[in-house]
Amino acid sequence: DAGVTQSPTHLIKTRGQQVTLRCSPKSGHDTVSWYQQALGQGPQFIFQYYEEEERQRGNFPDRFSGHQFPNYSSELNVNALLLGDSALYLCASSPWFGATGAYGYTFGSGTRLTVV
Amino acid sequence: DAKTTQPNSMESNEEEPVHLPCNHSTISGTDYIHWYRQLPSQGPEYVIHGLTSNVNNRMASLAIAEDRKSSTLILHRATLRDAAVYYCILRVATGNQFYFGTGTSLTVIP
Numbered sequence: 138d139a140g141v142t143q144s145p146t147h148l149i150k151t152r153g154q155q156v157t158l159r160c161s162p163k164s165g166h167d168t169v170s171w172y173q174q175a176l177g178q179g180p181q182f183i184f185q186y187y188e189e190e191e192r193q194r195g196n197f198p199d200r201f202s203g204h205q206f207p208n209y210s211s212e213l214n215v216n217a218l219l220l221g222d223s224a225l226y227l228c229a230s231s232p233w234f235g236a237t238g239a240y241g242y243t244f245g246s247g248t249r250l251t252v253v
Numbered sequence: 254d255a256k257t258t259q260p261n262s263m264e265s266n267e268e269e270p271v272h273l274p275c276n277h278s279t280i281s282g283t284d285y286i287h288w289y290r291q292l293p294s295q296g297p298e299y300v301i302h303g304l305t306s307n308v309n310n311r312m313a314s315l316a317i318a319e320d321r322k323s324s325t326l327i328l329h330r331a332t333l334r335d336a337a338v339y340y341c342i343l344r345v346a347t348g349n350q351f352y353f354g355t356g357t358s359l360t361v362i363p
Binding site: 141170172177178179180181182185193195227229241242243244245246247 | 287289295296297298299302340344350352353354355
């Protein structure tokens with residue numbers, strides 16, 4: 138059973154460019170969350186998608202946007218890249234939690250984005 | 254945001270038990286305590302979670318204080334493969350995101 142798949146694994150972009158990262162959730166999961174992890178830091182929540190809608194959002198600017206497709210896969214888009222956007226971008230999938238904290242995430246291995 | 258406090262780093266000898274502490278004094282009655290670990294160049298991996306009672310699984314045990322303001326992840330016999338950053342996270346019941354801290358970097362000494 139494949140877990141969470143992210144592509145590409147590594148990416149180098151220039152300041153001001155736009156980037157799209159992709160995520161396929163674990164089989165049976167319908168909710169996708171995205172996290173940004175700077176070097177030496179814990180992951181920071183960007184946003185979460187369920188039923189093709191953004192359900193919750195962390196403290197990230199509008200340059201960060203996303204999309205979820207009917208097959209539950211998801212994309213993270215970042216516009217007008219800054220040097221500070223260099224990080225490991227993690228996708229995590231789960232069943233929709235509703236009002237319970239009982240379930241956990243399955244994380245992908247991430248996409249390493251370098252902005253030069 | 255639900256907050257947790259963990260030591261930045263810990264060391265353990267191989268094949269000895271490891272107790273990783275976590276303080277979460279702002280926890281509310283419906284917040285779940287989750288532990289994840291992250292090996293180098295990988296995404297975080299689920300370890301264990303609990304609400305009030307102590308929990309055991311094949312990877313570890315989770316001991317939760319009676320007032321729930323602290324918890325301890327117990328690795329019964331540390332191996333070199335257990336060297337990782339361990340994150341203690343509060344999963345707010347009414348929200349669907351995890352708030353990670355900086356975690357505890359565990360070094361296992363052969």
